[in-house]
Amino acid sequence: MAVAHDDLDATPWAMDETALFARCQSRTDGLTAAEAAARHVDGQGLHPGRMSEWRLILRQVQNPIVLMLLGATALSMALGDRLDGTIILLITAASGTLGYFQERGAVRVVEELMAAVRVHSDVRRDGKEIEVPVDDVVRGDILVLRAGDVIAGDARVLSSASLLLDESALTGESFPVEKSTGVLAADTRLGARTNSLWCGTHVVSGSGTALVTGVGADTEFGRVGARLAAAHVPTAFELGLRKFGLMLMRTAGVLVVALFIVNVILHRPVLESLLFSLALAVGLTPQLLPTIVSVTLSYGARQMAARKVIVKRLDAIEDIGAIDVLCTDKTGTLTAGEIQLASALDAAGDPSTATLRLAWINASAQQGFVNPIDLAIMAAPPSDPPTPKVLSELPYDFDRRMLSVLVNVDGVTTMIAKGALENVTAACAGSDAERAAWATRFQQLSADGFRVLGIATKDCTANPPASLTAADEHDLTFGGFLCFTDPPKADAAVAIAELAALGVTTKVITGDNRYAATHAASAVGIDAASLLTGGEMATLTEAELDLRVAVTNVFAEIDPLHKEAIVAALRRTGRTVGYLGDGINDAPSLRNADVGISVDTAVDVAKHSASVVLLEKDLAVLAEGIRQGRRVFANTLKYVQVTMSANFGNMVSMAVAAAMLPFLPLLPRQILLLNFLSDIPGTTIAADRVDPESVADPHGWDMRRLRTFMITFGLISSVFDFTTFAVLRLGFHAHADLFRTGWFIESTATELAVMLVLRTRRRAWRSRPGTALLTTSAVVAVITVALPFTPFAHGLGLTRPTVAVIVALVVITIGYVTATEVAKEAITRRQNARSAEVQALSTTAPA
16 A cells, blocks of 8 residues: 655644545554555564665775776776686685675575564554564554654644653753644644654653654655765774775775886886786785674674674674773663662551552553553552542652652542652641651662662542643642662672773762762672762862763762763763663663663663663673673774784885886786685684783773884784895895785785784694684695696796795794794783883872
């Protein structure tokens, strides 16, 4: 069933409901399952669609240098050199195929992981309310909305009960916007369209229903998608890779152009010189780096998933490994998350069935948001639970911090308010002495580890309001205290100590009062000596806040804006912040932290905002995720370091050899084959073992260290290349084919060997490499030595070396490995000494 798009896309907020339902070809009881399936288009929702096979294939040849090489090869074949051109094409195709299958696996891993933590929407289908993935919502669906729901498409409000939406993701407006029914003028600006909901926003409080008028590209979110993509802030991992790639590309570009000019000056064939230069550029640039990084990250993502940590974007793996401070709520993280109602007390602090009865009525009457507090009250009903008639409800929000209901019980109309004790008592009538007594009782109960709420009432029988508003919450009668228990997790203290051993400081941020927060933090080993409340934060300047958050581990009586301020202050002071949250009010902080972490049981907007989702709300699970993130980065860095040193050394060696030899040191096909063979072990680096000391501390890109690494080990490589040149030309009087064969074997062997040496800071024999890396390296080494003796040798421009040549190459390779090991040891000692010096200075520096 086709759906008209014309004027519906233009002004759905200005149409009456009858016309709108007709345009959307829908009805009040929703679509049928068959209608929804017919309207669904892959990639229409909040998440991108599946990457096509053709797009993956095209990605393998998008490198402009590769395209130029293919063009020059085609020209060479057209001019008669078909053998050379065919071999180059075959090697390029093999490299592209390797990249395709590796990247295809990485893409599929991400798709599987995203499906595991998919956000859902409640819709009416076939006259019933069902739950579907947000990406399956289509035009014409009826959304059933509750607090925490993410809006899956642009929609028109059909009904609302105190429906408040956070539209900051689209409009930048930080205050929630109230939504209602009705028809607006066609020229109403976006921010004033109070009868419309926007894709990507979320429900803060209240409930309602809405008709979906657009999804995907047909939404306001979709129309600004290009701007949102352009506004993407690259992560530290992305920036590091980008700097590394640009550094190599610039160096390679200069040398390749210089080599081409030198070859032309030496009167070598122009086309052959061009092919040589382009093949060298392909060999020197990290052509497979993006693929190998994707493979390494996807392997890490799969390993993390096995440990109950789901990453929603691959580069978040590196980010989670870099975390050095974790901000978390206490409920369900430090505590068991099994909230129970321990007691209901009257205003004097004595057990009271009347207070329990009031709490049960309030919890059973509210419909806005299912929450642990109300579930705990419902699990402990009074002996004679009443059957109230619900007249009105004022849902909980984070400003009022109360939930009020208007009910009629046995002919008496009563407003019952429940919430944070400070807010409830502020709305109550009472003397100063009574207020002081309530506050004292509250402090005593909180210090004993109870979470304490207040409850209050107002008799509205004589003049009941038609609908509750915040203005009705005054002159209440204080009804008593509700005391809840949530004991510390048995393993929370161990998990926090484990995080501390990984260099991660745990900070508690909670809306609970200072006494309960201090009690919970101390119970699990967090230093609560320095505490900061939301009220105190409001009096601090930005500079003062930066100083306080650095030394404070417990933040109490905090609202959502305070959470954002704490995260921002920690980031300003150079910390890499992980934020663990699962509530509606955590969404802004999840988006603004370096790594937003949520749990699978979180509200939809929290899961949607997070980069990482835990399948268990357990700090031990997170600690393992941090370790895995550091392993992934360590393995990525191994490939980067080896590629940098080998490529830099090859560039220097090739530049000298091309200028001094009477022939090309390597043929284009040999350069490409060398590059292809040496990259095969690199594709297994994801599964390599990582030394424990490599995951002990937070990490990040250190371009200075990488440059030192590249120059040092690149020059060592060049020294042994020059030794090979001298041995082949002076010792064996090698002609062009033998010289190329010898250098081809030596270059491949040393690049394989250097991976096994430089993959660890330990002595190479004291760190066991992964089985796949060791096996592929051995297999490629055997293939490299065997190639000159195969029928393919002539086509590749290789010739059979003598036993003496092979022995000489083995000796040179052993010398190269030994020199690399000695240099690595010296650099490691120097870096350890520098780190110890920095640590000593930071320890003795005045506060």
